[in-house]
Amino acid sequence: MALASNTVRSTPLDLPLDYPVFCETGVRLELSGIVRQVAPAHRVAIISDDTVAGAHAAAVRAQFDADRSALFTIPPGEQEKTRARWASLTDALVAWGAGRDTTIVALGGGVVCDLAGFVAATYMRGLPVVQVPTTLLAMVDASVGGKTAVDTPDGKNLVGAFHNPAAVVIDPGVLHSLPPAILRSGLAEMLKHGVIADAAYYERMLQALPALRTHGAAAPEFGAQITALIADSVRIKARVVAEDVREGGLRQVLNFGHTIAHAVEKLLNYDMLHGDAVAMGMVAEARLAEQLGLASPGLSDAVEDGVLRAGLPARLPSGVSVASVVAETHGDKKARAGAARYALPRAIGQMEPAGGRWALPVEDALVADVLAALTT
Ligand SMILES: NC(=O)c1ccc[n+]([C@@H]2O[C@H](COP(=O)([O-])OP(=O)(O)OC[C@H]3O[C@@H](n4cnc5c(N)ncnc54)[C@H](O)[C@@H]3O)[C@@H](O)[C@H]2O)c1
Ligand SMILES: O=C(O)C(=O)C[C@@H](O)[C@H](O)[C@H](O)COP(=O)(O)O
Numbered sequence: 590m591a592l593a594s595n596t597v598r599s600t601p602l603d604l605p606l607d608y609p610v611f612c613e614t615g616v617r618l619e620l621s622g623i624v625r626q627v628a629p630a631h632r633v634a635i636i637s638d639d640t641v642a643g644a645h646a647a648a649v650r651a652q653f654d655a656d657r658s659a660l661f662t663i664p665p666g667e668q669e670k671t672r673a674r675w676a677s678l679t680d681a682l683v684a685w686g687a688g689r690d691t692t693i694v695a696l697g698g699g700v701v702c703d704l705a706g707f708v709a710a711t712y713m714r715g716l717p718v719v720q721v722p723t724t725l726l727a728m729v730d731a732s733v734g735g736k737t738a739v740d741t742p743d744g745k746n747l748v749g750a751f752h753n754p755a756a757v758v759i760d761p762g763v764l765h766s767l768p769p770a771i772l773r774s775g776l777a778e779m780l781k782h783g784v785i786a787d788a789a790y791y792e793r794m795l796q797a798l799p800a801l802r803t804h805g806a807a808a809p810e811f812g813a814q815i816t817a818l819i820a821d822s823v824r825i826k827a828r829v830v831a832e833d834v835r836e837g838g839l840r841q842v843l844n845f846g847h848t849i850a851h852a853v854e855k856l857l858n859y860d861m862l863h864g865d866a867v868a869m870g871m872v873a874e875a876r877l878a879e880q881l882g883l884a885s886p887g888l889s890d891a892v893e894d895g896v897l898r899a900g901l902p903a904r905l906p907s908g909v910s911v912a913s914v915v916a917e918t919h920g921d922k923k924a925r926a927g928a929a930r931y932a933l934p935r936a937i938g939q940m941e942p943a944g945g946r947w948a949l950p951v952e953d954a955l956v957a958d959v960l961a962a963l964t965t
């Protein structure tokens with residue numbers, strides 16, 4: 590395959606993963622060289638959504654031979670992370686003649702990372718995928734770790750596969766086109782990484798929040814600061830997934846806030862950004878941890894403080910009843926024998942198993958009490 594650039598100047602982060610993660614402004618322009626190194630292919634199929642493609646696909650496509658690459662897009666939004674979109678994308682790949690010598694490039698936010706990743710995991714029983722995340726959330730979380738999935742009418746990410754990327758190419762330079770509310774929602778997963786693993790990182794995030802919120806992604810000083818914070822967030826996630834790729838135990842810590850978040854997202858027909866739901870879910874689950882006596886007093890105030898300083902929601906959205914959220918939690922993937930389970934921190938930066946388990950069952954009545962207090 591003729592490539593626009595065969596040399597890769599950037600150095601990947603030093604991580605305990607089997608695949609390189611690049612994190613540097615401008616590195617998206619080295620994508621073809623990276624693909625050639627990690628997943629050389631006869632053809633390259635770029636999967637994106639219409640919004641991202643409009644802003645960023647041309648610079649990516651230009652790096653590959655026109656007759657051996659193609660762009661496949663879906664409409665933007667979580668509502669598109671479905672089996673139907675998986676079917677239309679895989680049909681389109683067949684029609685285009687994609688074979689096992691095709692590499693998938695996932696160019697987009699978390700929805701594209703998950704959906705294109707699932708296409709790659711399943712098409713002809715598995716193609717390499719290079720993740721090129723374009724939202725803050727996808728940079729720090731969805732592009733790393735190999736979870737791919739689609740939603741079904743019954744819940745979030747219910748059908749999917751573990752399929753590690755061949756490489757992750759994080760270019761914070763693409764964040765300039767991201768609307769502020771979507772940038773902000775990515776802060777939730779970064780705060781989560783601080784809560785579950787690293788108090789110093791949590792503190793650095795708190796210090797950075799005013800600048801990140803005031804200046805937005807376009808400010809010149811934003812670049813270096815956000816790049817360092819993204820890299821450290823990826824380091825935290827990488828440490829966890831390297832130890833437990835298939836979520837046998839420890840990896841459940843990355844689900845802090847998610848039992849409640851996924852329930853609420855589904856009840857709202859995914860009309861709430863995932864990061865926003867996680868922010869609110871972390872506040873609720875931190876309160877559960879305190880009520881159970883698992884967490885030291887003050888944890889939930891500290892989590893709520895971070896969430897509010899980031900400008901993220903800390904309360905249950907109106908129109909969602911406490912009873913409906915509690916009922917939905919029983920369908921969570923961590924549930925066992927029908928009982929919802931929660932991955933709960935002890936303190937900022939500290940998670941430990943309780944009785945050997947990383948996710949604990951919690952009485953519905955206690956969950957309902959905590960959620961009721963978050964409706965006011
Ligand atoms: N696999 C994982 O480990 C993992 C981790 C966290 C989240 N997720 C998943 O990620 C999804 C949420 O991801 P998200 O918040 O990125 O949502 P998203 O992918 O829907 O992106 C949000 C919006 O931003 C737009 N956008 C993306 N990049 C842009 C850019 N650079 N400029 C302008 N607009 C841009 C998109 O078109 C979309 O409208 C959820 O489905 C969640 O379940 C997966
Ligand atoms: O990588 C993980 O593991 C996570 O749990 C990260 C989460 O932020 C992410 O939202 C993930 O998609 C949730 O996965 P699920 O298995 O709970 O559906």
Ligand SMILES: [Zn+2]
Nearest residue numbers: 778847863867
């Ligand atoms: Zn998440």
